[in-house]
Amino acid sequence: MAKVTDLTAALAEPIVQEQGCSLWDVEYVREAGQWFLRVYIDKEGGVSIQDCEAVSRPLSDALDEADPIEGSYVLEVSSAGADRPLKRPEHFRQFLGAQVEVRLYRALEGRKEYVGILAGYEAGNVTIQMETGAQTFLKQDVAQVRLYVTF
Numbered sequence: 001m002a003k004v005t006d007l008t009a010a011l012a013e014p015i016v017q018e019q020g021c022s023l024w025d026v027e028y029v030r031e032a033g034q035w036f037l038r039v040y041i042d043k044e045g046g047v048s049i050q051d052c053e054a055v056s057r058p059l060s061d062a063l064d065e066a067d068p069i070e071g072s073y074v075l076e077v078s079s080a081g082a083d084r085p086l087k088r089p090e091h092f093r094q095f096l097g098a099q100v101e102v103r104l105y106r107a108l109e110g111r112k113e114y115v116g117i118l119a120g121y122e123a124g125n126v127t128i129q130m131e132t133g134a135q136t137f138l139k140q141d142v143a144q145v146r147l148y149v150t151f
Contacts, residue, residue, distance in 0.1 A: 004028045004037070007068040012039050012059050019054045021047065024080035025087060028073075035073035037063075040080040047079035086145045092121035101148040102126055104141050115148050 005026040016023045016039075024040040041047055041055060056077040063075065086092050086100065095118055102114045114135060116128030124139025 004069055007066070008037060008039065008063070011062045011066055011068075012055070015058050015062065016041050016055055019051055021051055021055065024084065024091075028069075035069075035071065036076060037069065037073050038076045038078065040078060040084070042080045042084075052077045052079070082149045083146050086118075086147070089121065092118065092126070092145075095147060096120075099148040099150075100126075100128060101146050102128060102137055102142060103144045103146075104137065105143045106141065108137075108141070118145075 005028050008028070009023060009026045012026065013023050019041075021041040021043040024042045025038075026040070027036070027038040029036050029038070039055065039059065041051065043051060056075065059077065060075055063069070084091075086095060098118050099115065100118045102116075104112045104114075106112070114128060114130065114137070116130035116135070118126070119129045119134060120127035120136070124142075125136055126139075126142055126145055127134055127136040
């Protein structure tokens with residue numbers, strides 16, 4: 001059987017595109033004893049609450065009709081956010097040259113977090129350019145890569 005996130009993405013993709021947005025990610029997670037189905041969208045110039053609502057209503061109807069999830073859950077549609085996690089190869093390609101934060105599972109040279117310019121992504125390995133030079137992190141060591149936002 002297909003994963004809930006894959007089924008939801010397939011249902012969401014045409015709805016999201018119809019609203020002039022792109023589908024960034026889908027998560028199905030359990031928090032505080034309740035299931036959440038989160039659909040993250042993106043749009044040039046930013047996502048508004050109206051965009052989220054315009055996707056949420058028809059997506060909710062499509063999910064009710066397809067009924068891919070047993071039991072109750074909360075549907076959330078939101079922006080991917082300025083500090084969005086990069087998960088897919090296309091995310092990394094889109095943000096080559098952007099400032100990112102790499103978080104590791106285990107400390108490397110006494111640190112678990114590194115900030116630098118995304119210089120490469122190959123087979124899950126992430127390379128960033130820092131003031132001290134380029135550093136490549138192996139896929140199995142990387143817990144998360146996010147866009148790094150400074151104010």
